[in-house]
Amino acid sequence: MEVFGSSGTRGVANDELTPAFVLRVAKAAGTAWGVDRVAIARDTRYTGRMLADAAASGLASTGTDVDRLGVVPTPGAQFYAEREAIPVIVVTASHNPPQYNGIKLVGSDGVELAVSDLERIEEALLAEAYTVAPWDGTGRVREVEGVTDDYVDALLEAVDRETIADAELTVALDPGHGAGSLTSPGFFRELGCRVVTVNSQPDGHFPGRDPEPVPENLAELGRLVRATDADVGIAHDGDADRAIFFDENGEYVEGDATLAALAAAELEAGDTTVSAVNVSQRLVDVVDDVGAELELTPIGSTNIITRIEELEAKDSRVPIAGEGNGGIFFPGYRLSRDGAFTAARFLELVAERPVSEIVAPYGGYANVRRNIEYESTAERDAMLDAAANHAHAADADLNTRDGYRLDYGDAWVLARPSGTEPLVRIYAEARDAGRANDLAEGMYKTLLEAKADA
CATH class of the missing domain: 3.40.120.10 (Alpha-D-Glucose-1,6-Bisphosphate, subunit A, domain 3)
Structure with missing residues (x-):
């Protein structure tokens, strides 16, 4: 297209x-x-x-x-x-x-x-x-008028309000000046949580932070968790279809760890889950442990939705799907990414034990992400050609479903063009942080040299 x-x-x-x-x-x-x-x-x-x-x-x-x-x-x-x-x-x-x-x-x-x-x-x-x-x-x-109120009412009916309320949780919330500013503070209060906020006034200039809920934009939320002794920190993106979390110590939780924890609570043997080609080994491990199946698609919600619909048409059960960026689907609720619903489902787990304990089984992986901007199609094409040459020369399993993903057994690296910005994105994951950084840096330097020569 x-x-x-x-x-x-x-x-x-x-x-x-x-x-x-x-x-x-x-x-x-x-x-x-x-x-x-x-x-x-x-x-x-x-x-x-x-x-x-x-x-x-x-x-x-x-x-x-x-x-x-x-x-x-x-x-x-x-x-x-x-x-x-x-x-x-x-x-x-x-x-x-x-x-x-x-x-x-x-x-x-x-x-x-x-x-x-x-x-x-x-x-x-x-x-x-x-x-x-x-x-x-x-x-x-x-x-x-009243659409946001009706939406919150529907959310309240879809989650376990009693379990969350009984836990008397303190939630530190960062809607990032986005649309979630109008709904999430009230929603979590209606769930019986004490809510403290930062960047919660709607503002299209996004003065407090950029809309993407990545670690470099969320330092204030970590400080708020620590200052208020909150049980969990929750951040949204601009349109609130994502949720990213901080633990009770104010430490950022990788979105891949959150997805793995929620998947472990949802998946049963014989189920299928759907994710994208930048899937973390964390989710792979969960799928293997429970005896479920994992389907991979190109990155992007449209691709994941299409595959979920195809699987459900074949009577496959897909209770959860999504990506490690905080965009998670619970198809039994609605076939849409919903940051508030995802957060509430995570709060159901937090009601039983601290966030750090919930995600502990899915730690031990280091993730690195790099972006390279381009100003012309020639620069983009040169970088993708370089990624292809780099991939074919590597001693690794190659997946070209969306960009170039190299699996080394103990680690992987992916280079692909963004579907929404003039960027080529590089992702890497390994048990060892140095290994992940080396893989990302190797791809990054290769692509940067190709861009300079374009």
Whole structure:
């Protein structure tokens, strides 16, 4: 697909992602969907309202009525889509930096669109084959209130409130100025937790930290956990479909360890789980221990969703799936990544024992991630060619499902182009931190030299 990647389409707002482009995307979606009514939601980004206005105009021009939901976490917008049985356009760039924005398309079942559905919309977009309503047949636009409250109510009904409340937990929360600022503080209080917050005011400039919940952006949360003697720290990304955790000592918990711990609590023999090619050995170990199966996809929620749907169509049980970035699916609840729901399920475990004990069995691995920016297609292609040559020359098992993953038995390294930013990402994991760093650094230097020669 030229337009829609692994998680929608994104770019620098008012530069790569302009109102004119969003208008066209909305016109193509309205045309392809051919329904009477579509909703629009957004996260807190400064350019969100501008782009949501463009999307509303595009939809209305095709004769589609529009429900404006305002600022809502992406999983809250998906809840609304499923409840109302209408598609939703979500204006969000998720974890990307503040200058970015994007478009995510959700079907009337509350699930991100499959690749085949995205391709149909993309065809209409590229061909500029839009439905054009007569002046008196254009869609009407209405503001819808209370969606965040309804979403929180649905969350409360879906988790074990009694177990969490009885534990009298203190939760340190960092919504990162994103859409989760409107829902997660109240949600965790309704669960009976004492909640202390940082970066909890909605602000599209993201003054306290960048939206991505990675260690370098979350130092304040670690300090808050320690200062308040909290039982757990929870961080979201910009649209709150992810949850990342800190333990009771204020130490960052690798997302891969969290996924492994939750998977261990969910998986049974004969089950299947789905993850991406950057899967940690932690999850592999859990799958092997319980006698389950692991399916790997290219990175990105769209790819994981598609594979889950294929497996469930064959009557496979998939109780949990996701990636180590905090984006986890519980398909029995809803086929969407939901940071608040994931956090609540983790709190059910924390009610029984400390976070450090929960994730202890999944420690012992070191993870390294490096990014290399590029400014042109030539630089990107040169780096990917170098990664291919590096991979084929290595004495390791090679997986090319999404980039180049080299498995050495005791460690692995992956190089792949980002689906949402002009970056080539490098991931490495090993039992020994030096080994992981050496693998990442070796790939990094190879790609950096290729970029310089491009």
